[in-house]
Amino acid sequence: MKQLLARLQGPAANWLLVPFIPVFLFLVFFPADASAQLLVASSLLLLMWYGMTATEGPRGQLFRILVLIIGAYITLRYIAWRGMYTISAAEWSVLLMALALYLAEIYSSTIHLLGCLVNVSPLKRRLLSLADLPSDTVLPSVDVLVPSYNEDPEMLEITLRAALQLNYPREKLAVYLLDDGGTDQKLSNPDPRLAEQARQRRISLQALCERVGAHYLTRPRNEHAKAGNLNHALQFVHGDLIAVLDADHVPTVDFLNHTVPWMVRDEDVFLVQTPHFMINPDPIDRNLLRSFRRMPSENEMFYSTIQRGLDFWSASFFCGSAALLRRRHLDEVGGISGDSITEDAETAYQLHSKGYRSIYVDKPMVAGLAPETFTAFVTQRMRWAQGMIQILLLKRPFFDNGLNWHQRLGYMSTILFWLFPFARTVFLLAPLAYLYFGAQIYNATLPEIIAYTLPHLIASYMVSSMLFGRTRWPLISELYELMQSLFSLMAIIQVFINPRKPSFMVTPKGDTMEDDFISPLSKPFYILFVLMSLGFLFGLEKLINDPMTREMTMIVLLWNAFNFVTVVAALGALFERRQTREAPRIPVNETGYILHDEQQLPCEITDLSAHGCRLLCKDASVLPVGQNLQLQSYSQALGHKVILPAMIRAVRQKSYGCEYGLQFQLDSEALRNQAVAFAFGDTKRWEFFQMRRSRPMPFGKAARIILSLIWYPITLHTRFVYQTLMERVARSGLKESTHA
Numbered sequence: 001m002k003q004l005l006a007r008l009q010g011p012a013a014n015w016l017l018v019p020f021i022p023v024f025l026f027l028v029f030f031p032a033d034a035s036a037q038l039l040v041a042s043s044l045l046l047l048m049w050y051g052m053t054a055t056e057g058p059r060g061q062l063f064r065i066l067v068l069i070i071g072a073y074i075t076l077r078y079i080a081w082r083g084m085y086t087i088s089a090a091e092w093s094v095l096l097m098a099l100a101l102y103l104a105e106i107y108s109s110t111i112h113l114l115g116c117l118v119n120v121s122p123l124k125r126r127l128l129s130l131a132d133l134p135s136d137t138v139l140p141s142v143d144v145l146v147p148s149y150n151e152d153p154e155m156l157e158i159t160l161r162a163a164l165q166l167n168y169p170r171e172k173l174a175v176y177l178l179d180d181g182g183t184d185q186k187l188s189n190p191d192p193r194l195a196e197q198a199r200q201r202r203i204s205l206q207a208l209c210e211r212v213g214a215h216y217l218t219r220p221r222n223e224h225a226k227a228g229n230l231n232h233a234l235q236f237v238h239g240d241l242i243a244v245l246d247a248d249h250v251p252t253v254d255f256l257n258h259t260v261p262w263m264v265r266d267e268d269v270f271l272v273q274t275p276h277f278m279i280n281p282d283p284i285d286r287n288l289l290r291s292f293r294r295m296p297s298e299n300e301m302f303y304s305t306i307q308r309g310l311d312f313w314s315a316s317f318f319c320g321s322a323a324l325l326r327r328r329h330l331d332e333v334g335g336i337s338g339d340s341i342t343e344d345a346e347t348a349y350q351l352h353s354k355g356y357r358s359i360y361v362d363k364p365m366v367a368g369l370a371p372e373t374f375t376a377f378v379t380q381r382m383r384w385a386q387g388m389i390q391i392l393l394l395k396r397p398f399f400d401n402g403l404n405w406h407q408r409l410g411y412m413s414t415i416l417f418w419l420f421p422f423a424r425t426v427f428l429l430a431p432l433a434y435l436y437f438g439a440q441i442y443n444a445t446l447p448e449i450i451a452y453t454l455p456h457l458i459a460s461y462m463v464s465s466m467l468f469g470r471t472r473w474p475l476i477s478e479l480y481e482l483m484q485s486l487f488s489l490m491a492i493i494q495v496f497i498n499p500r501k502p503s504f505m506v507t508p509k510g511d512t513m514e515d516d517f518i519s520p521l522s523k524p525f526y527i528l529f530v531l532m533s534l535g536f537l538f539g540l541e542k543l544i545n546d547p548m549t550r551e552m553t554m555i556v557l558l559w560n561a562f563n564f565v566t567v568v569a570a571l572g573a574l575f576e577r578r579q580t581r582e583a584p585r586i587p588v589n590e591t592g593y594i595l596h597d598e599q600q601l602p603c604e605i606t607d608l609s610a611h612g613c614r615l616l617c618k619d620a621s622v623l624p625v626g627q628n629l630q631l632q633s634y635s636q637a638l639g640h641k642v643i644l645p646a647m648i649r650a651v652r653q654k655s656y657g658c659e660y661g662l663q664f665q666l667d668s669e670a671l672r673n674q675a676v677a678f679a680f681g682d683t684k685r686w687e688f689f690q691m692r693r694s695r696p697m698p699f700g701k702a703a704r705i706i707l708s709l710i711w712y713p714i715t716l717h718t719r720f721v722y723q724t725l726m727e728r729v730a731r732s733g734l735k736e737s738t739h740a
Contacts (some may be wrong), residue, residue: 007123014152022097024073027073028073028076028077028080029080029084034445034447034448034450034451034452035080035447035451037077037451037452038447038450038451038455040076040453041451041452042075042455044070044073044074044453044455044459045074045458045459045462047066047070048067048070048071048459049462050064050461051063051064051066051067051070051363052462052465052466054398055067055466061121064120064121064466065120067462067463067466068116068463070459071116071459071460071462071463072113072116074455074456074459075109075112075113075456075459075460076109076113077452077456078109078452078453078455078456079105079109080105081448081452081453082102082105083102085444085448086441086442086443086444086448087099087102087443088443089439089440089441094439094440094441096573097430097433097439097441098439098440098441098442098443099429099603100426100430101426101427101441101442103426104422104423104426104427104430105423107419107420107422107423108423110416111413111416111417111420111441112460112463112464114409114412114413114416115306115413116463116467117304117409117413118306118309118310118313118315118409118410118413119305119309119467120309120312121309122305122308122309122311122312123309123311123312123314123360124308124362124689125311125359125360125361125362127258127361127363128258128261128262128265129254129257129258129261129599130256130260130418132261133261133264133265135434139168139169139172139260139264139266140172140240140241140260140263140264141172141173141174141238141239141240141241142168142172142173142174142239142240142241142242142243142256142260142324142374143175143176143237143238143239143241143242143243144163144166144173144174144175144176144243144245145176145178145230145233145237145243145244145245145325146159146160146175146176146177146178146214146245146246147178147180147208147226147229147230147233147244147246148165148177148178148179148180148181148205148246148247149180150181151248153201153204153205153208155247155248155369156177156205156208156247157208157212158250158438158610158673158676158680159211159245159247159248159249159250160175160177160208160209160212160214161672161673161676162250162252162253162676162677162680162681163175163214163243163245163251163478164212164213164214164636164673165253165673165676165677165681166251166253166254166255166256167253167254167256167257168256168257168260173256174215174237174239175213175214175215176214176215176216176217176233176236176237177205177208177209177214177216177217178217178218178229178230178232178233179202179205179216179218180219180222180225180226180229181198181201181202181205182198182199182201182202182205182218183218183219183221183222184218184219184220184221185220185221185222186198186222187199187202195417202218206320210680211669215736217232217233217236219232223271224338224504225338225341225343225503225504226320226336226343226504227335227336227337227338227343228338230244230335230336230343231334231335231336231338234327234330234331234335234336239326239327239424239477240326240327240328241260241263241324241325241326241327242324242325242326242327242330243255243256243259243323243324243325244320244321244322244323244368245321245322246320246321246322246368248368248369249276249321249322249366249367249368250366250367250676250680251322251365251366251680252365252366252367252637252680252681252682252683252686253637253638253677253681253682254276254365254683255322255365255366255601256324257274258274258361258363258365259274259324259361259365260272260324261325261708262359262361263324265728266357268355268356268357269326269356269357269358269359270325270326270329270330270351270356270357270358271316271317271318271322271323271325271326271348271351271358271359272324272358272359272360272361273307273316273317273318273319273323273358273359273360273361274321274322274323274360274361274362274363274365274366275304275307275322275362275363275364275365275366276299276303276304276319276321276322276366276368277303277364277365277366277367277368277686277690278297278367278368278369278370279367279368279369279584279586280292280369280370280372280584281297281370282297282298282370282371282372282377283370283371283372283376283377283576284298284377284479284480284573284575285297285298286372286572286577287374287572287573287575287576288569288572288573288709288713289476289573289575289709290628292587293587293692293693294693295476295693295697296470296471296472296473296693296694297370297693298370298476298480300471300472300690300693300694301468301471301472301477303362304362304470304471304690304694305467305468305471306414307319307360307362308360308362309473310360311358311359311360312410313404313406313407313410314352314357314358314375314404314407315352315358315406315407315409315410316358316359316360317344317345317348317349317352317358317414318344318345318346318347318348318358319345320342320343320344321366321368322365322366322368324478325348329351329354329356330347332351332354333347333350333351333354334342337349337350339390339394339395339500340387340388340390340391340394340395341383341386341387341390341502341503341504342381342383342384342386342387342388342391342551343387345387345388345391345414346387346390346391346395349391349395349397349400349411349468352402352403352407352411353397353400353402353403354402355402355490359385359666363683363687364686364687364690365683365686366585367680367686369394369584373519373576374483374519374521374573374574374576375519375521378483378484378487378488378521380482381488382484382487382491383502383504384418385484385488385491385492386416386491386494386495386671387502388414388415388417388418388504389415389418389419389492389495389496389499390495390499390500390502391411391415391645392415392416393495393496393499394499394500397411397412397415398411398412418488418492420481420485420493421481421484421485421486421488421489421492422489422492424481424482424485425485425486425489427563428482428485428528428563431535431556431557431559431560431721432531432532432535432555432560433565433589434552434556435535435536435539435542435553435556435557435560436534436535436538436552437540438542442552445551446551446552446555449555458478461474461699464484465696465699469696469697470505470616470694470696473564473696473697473702474697474698474699474702474703475699475702475703475706476702478566479566479573479706481570482566482567483570483571483573486524486525487521495731511648516575516576516577516578516720516722517575517576518574518576518717518720519573519574519576521574522571522574525567525570525571525574526571528563528567529567529571529740532560532563532564532567533564535560535564536557536560536561536564539553539556539557539560540675543557546679557612565706565707565710566706568709568710568713568714569706569709569710570713571713571714571716572712572713572716573707573713574713575713575716575717583606584609585608585609585612585613585614585652586607586608586609586679586680586685587606587607587689588605588606588607588608588685589604589605589606589688590604590605590606590608590633591603591605591633591634592604592605592615592631592632593631593633594615594617594623594629594630594631594632594635594660595629595630595631595632595643596623596627596629596630600632601617601619602617602618602619603615603616603617603618603631603660604616604617605631605633606659608662608678608679609679610672610675610676610679610680611648611663611664611675612646612661612662612663612664613631613646613661613662613664614659614660614661614662615631615659615660615662616654616656616657616658616659616660617657617658617659617660618656618657618658619657619658622651622658623648623651623658623660623695624648624651624655625634625648625649625650625651626647627646627647627648628645628646628647629645629646629647629648629662630645630646631643631644631646631662631664632642632644633678634682635674635677635678635682636681636682636684636685636728637677637678637680637681637682638674638678638681640676642674642675644664644671644674644675644678644679645664645665645666645667645671646662646663646664646665647662647663648660648661648662649661649662649663677690686692
């Protein structure tokens with residue numbers, strides 16, 4: 001089966017598909033009444049179910065393709081029926097709304113089908129290491145570039161220390177901090193305060209680099225954002241390979257060990273990309289779901305499934321960090337591309353179009369930070385959306401003759417995905433058009449909906465479950481997409497109006513919040529909440545007074561209820577929770593010992609950072625806050641035990657022991673390096689954490705989780721608004737009494 005799939009990447013695809021496509025299209029458009037369609041669709045769904053149960057067997061790949069083909073047929077059959085029989089209106093306004101809904105469905109189905117093609121056989125490459133290379137191999141030199149703009153020096157110190165401890169020959173490795181926050185332009189700012197801040201930043205970061213052994217680089221002007229920063233650095237570095245790490249992306253010690261061999265083995269490889277593994281919950285998870293230790297993170301589907309699928313079709317691309325690039329290939333295209341604000345994907349596109357290859361290594365070896373606030377989260381996603389649409393408009397990858405057909409589809413699948421705000425907005429507003437104005441934008445009877453629409457929804461869910469079941473829970477995607485859509489939509493429209501207008505926006509990382517607060521981006525969701533709540537009242541009125549449309553009204557009310565639950569869940573995620581810890585603690589499960597007064601007390605380390613940890617000790621004695629001690633544990637990254645001096649900052653007695661919060665007391669460079677390697681250097685820790693979260697979630701259970709959250713946001717927001725009003729009333733009364 002793998003050989004057959006491999007042949008689809010070459011000229012054989014033409015003669016394999018030519019006889020198949022006409023027969024497939026004939027079956028898609030073949031007319032049938034609702035009862036016949038229901039019988040066929042039910043039979044196909046049963047066949048899909050059987051195929052899904054057999055995908056783990058000896059012919060699993062064959063059954064996987066069978067499920068995808070049947071799912072594609074049911075979806076296309078639905079789209080054909082929708083276009084031929086359900087769109088009609090006497091008024092132009094209603095017709096336009098009906099067409100908008102149909103186009104949104106066509107878009108969603110297109111993305112779904114492209115996803116099926118891209119992920120038909122996600123590639124799991126065998127893990128290479130430097131030990132697999134011939135003993136006489138001359139290893140290439142590597143320059144590690146860490147671009148920075150306004151990140152905290154403590155964050156940068158951890159990344160630099162980790163990069164300097166990579167397991168690679170010292171004489172072949174150099175680490176550079178590229179400081180865009182201390183440029184000559186910023187030092188010459190007309191505002192003396194800002195100029196002084198930039199000067200102090202440059203001084204402190206120069207001192208940091210000298211202390212840890214890294215090189216400091218800055219530039220005259222802040223031009224072309226991150227791409228310009230990297231390209232300026234390329235004038236001063238001379239390594240054969242370039243490793244790019246974002247300021248908050250901390251590599252494990254074996255990052256180069258598992259990426260460099262691919263470059264050595266094949267001179268045509270321009271990129272080795274690895275996953276971005278997030279060690280903290282994003283704001284939607286942190287504020288609402290609280291499932292960071294149990295649920296796959298929001299980017300897991302892309303890095304654990306989609307990038308592997310793209311890799312099968314030779315279309316995996318550069319993601320801006322956690323990657324290795326060949327310097328010679330970068331020089332051929334003038335360095336990092338800067339026509340769009342997603343310079344990473346654009347650079348990969350340029351090099352793919354020249355015939356060079358990319359490799360994706362699905363091993364979490366770089367730990368990064370997700371945005372802390374919803375505002376930062378939206379800022380990041382708006383930049384990704386705008387940049388991808390820029391590539392679509394400025395580069396037109398589908399018409400690039402330098403790409404193979406499967407690479408074109410891979411890029412188009414990735415780029416077109418970012419148009420989801422259009423479809424998501426239409427799906428939100430379409431039920432309201434019917435409930436408020438009676439607009440018949442979906443002309444179908446209940447039997448037709450059961451025969452065509454319901455099988456399409458079930459088949460789409462089954463395919464998504466098979467492809468992404470372990471990396472994305474049901475209904476979670478809808479929540480994330482909804483919360484981005486209302487803001488990304490306007491950003492995308494701006495790109496269509498002027499493709500060169502968007503500017504690079506740095507994603508804030510490591511934010512702290514002293515108090516709980518409602519996100520300043522909440523207003524659109526309040527409006528949707530009110531509109532959908534009123535929609536139920538309008539729907540109830542239609543049920544009572546218009547019995548002829550009762551069936552359709554019930555269906556639309558269910559649709560509105562689904563949207564309403566999603567909007568209410570979004571409100572919960574918009575209540576930003578207090579976050580005072582600057583360095584997130586990583587959930588771990590390590591054993592260690594407390595060394596105190598010649599005693600060795602066994603303990604379990606439950607979370608960890610380079611600055612401290614939390615541990616559980618079952619010893620009956622309780623150590624006081626402020627007590628100095630030492631923590632001993634084995635470091636897989638270093639291959640030996642580490643002993644870290646620490647002070648107890650918090651004590652909490654439990655029924656099963658005593659829980660301590662420790663702050664490390666690191667008074668030497670060697671101890672600081674050990675703490676970073678102990679906290680971040682072990683790949684197996686990330687793999688275990690990732691594996692523990694990668695588990696499927698049944699739709700029913702996911703629905704119960706979402707439904708269980710709907711009253712919580714309403715209560716939370718109502719209480720917060722009430723408290724805010726009372727505080728304002730109290731302040732107003734105080735001012736009046738003072739004035740009197």
